[in-house]
Amino acid sequence: MTGHEGGAAEAGRLMRAEIAEQPEVWARLLARSGPVAEAVERIRAAQPRFVTFIARGTSDHAATYGRYAADVLCGLPGGSWSPSTTTLYGARPDLRGSLAIGVSQSGGSPDLAASLAAAREGGALTLAITNDPASALAQAAELQLDLAAGPELAVAATKSFTAELITLAQLFLGLAGRAEPGLERLPEWGSAVLRDPRVTDGIAAAVERFDGDRVVLTGRGYASAIASEGALKLMETCYVSAAGFSAADLLHGPIAVLDPAVQALAFTSEGPAGAAMRPVLERIRSSGAPLLTVGAAQRMEGEAWLPLPAGVPELLEPVLQILPIQLLALSLARSRGLDPDVPRGLLKVTETR
Structure with a gap:
């Protein structure tokens, strides 16, 4: 099989390093509970009736996990927004009484930022979960949570994905008013x-x-x-x-x-x-x-x-x-x-x- 080949010592060097870095990333993320607590307070005040997730690729898989957490922990039905309905067809759904969460490692895809902006215009409380707090997705949201995973250089996302899972677990545990001691043991x-x-x-x-x-x-x-x-x-x-x-x-x-x-x-x-x-x-x-x-x-x-x-x-x-x-x-x-x-x-x- 042919493909992008590198020396035996170099192939996958970035991915290998970023896989190994994950426990350190998790410890750093878990030590920064303040932003999650602030987001939880704002969301509780808004009393959303359901949650819509906006994501693609790896981050969409994290959003699948988030939908389970929202429903199981908080009794909040969770759904998935298809960005194409907005960017290709101009749909502008009525999302009053909802929470819209955009999840993206880079926060740089235009369709995700446009969809989160449309959700905000449609009356949703909007939250961005991203590894780049200066990204277009973060700027489109009222609330944001920084993954704090550090630069991710390998194309295949590893540490940003697990940071998304932990952030979503923290968020919905907070909204449910539940403590999970196991979080601290993850690293x-x-x-x-x-x-x-x-x-x-x-x-x-x-x-x-x-x-x-x-x-x-x-x-x-x-x-x-x-x-x-x-x-x-x-x-x-x-x-x-x-x-x-x-x-x-x-x-x-x-x-x-x-x-x-x-x-x-x-x-x-x-x-x-x-x-x-x-x-x-x-x-x-x-x-x-x-x-x-x-x-x-x-x-x-x-x-x-x-x-x-x-x-x-x-x-x-x-x-x-x-x-x-x-x-x-x-x-x-x-x-x-x-x-x-x-x-x-x-x-x-x-x-x-």
Whole structure:
């Protein structure tokens, strides 16, 4: 396979460094609770009845996680805005009584900024979550939360994505008036995952076994967002055909594509989503597709497994679940002679209109 090739020591250097930096980013983000508290106070005063998320790509997967958090923690129905309805068709919906949240690493895509501005004009309270507080998206919003992840130079987003997840968890926990002590342990847990030799060895074995170009990723509940993000990471860095599904949606048709030539990757959990995954895992196994599980539980003896720490609250598991997949994408790309720092046809800031 041909692609952007770099020296063995240089390929993926930026992505590797930014993956490793994440626990430090999380600690820095968690130490800055003041801006989240201020946003929570403003949102509570507005008493929104529902939440609309505006995002694309990796940030849209973070928004999927945010929709679960809004609904489960706060009882706020969450929806997704399609920016094209505004930029292509001129739609201006009535969003009085709502909260509109724009999520973007760069905040630089014109369609996202235009959509958030339209939401504000339509009566929504608007919040931007971005790694660039001077961006067009941030300027379009009444409120903003800085991810404080530092410059992200690799094209494939890693640390900004997990910072988005943590920021959304902080926001909706605050709105629900709930404390989650596990938040403070995320840097510790993240460091443990990145250092765990079982993860390192498991990734090396998975890369060795990976001889195809089709992958299906699945998870239930919060982890469905990680299935989609994991698929994107594999597509953009390794050029494989990957698709991520909620485990419930997988059973409604896509499971038919599974056979021994398709790699299956499943995210497991110790919470309610984990219980719901059990029959799905059995269906995957019966298909003959090789299965790699990521999580603290639910694997069969001898089955490929990337472990995570036990006892992590289900709300926070996605922050850790994506780490082995980022490492897998990095390692698989390098094994194929590709440089994941510069995927073909992609730029760091994608501008859609």
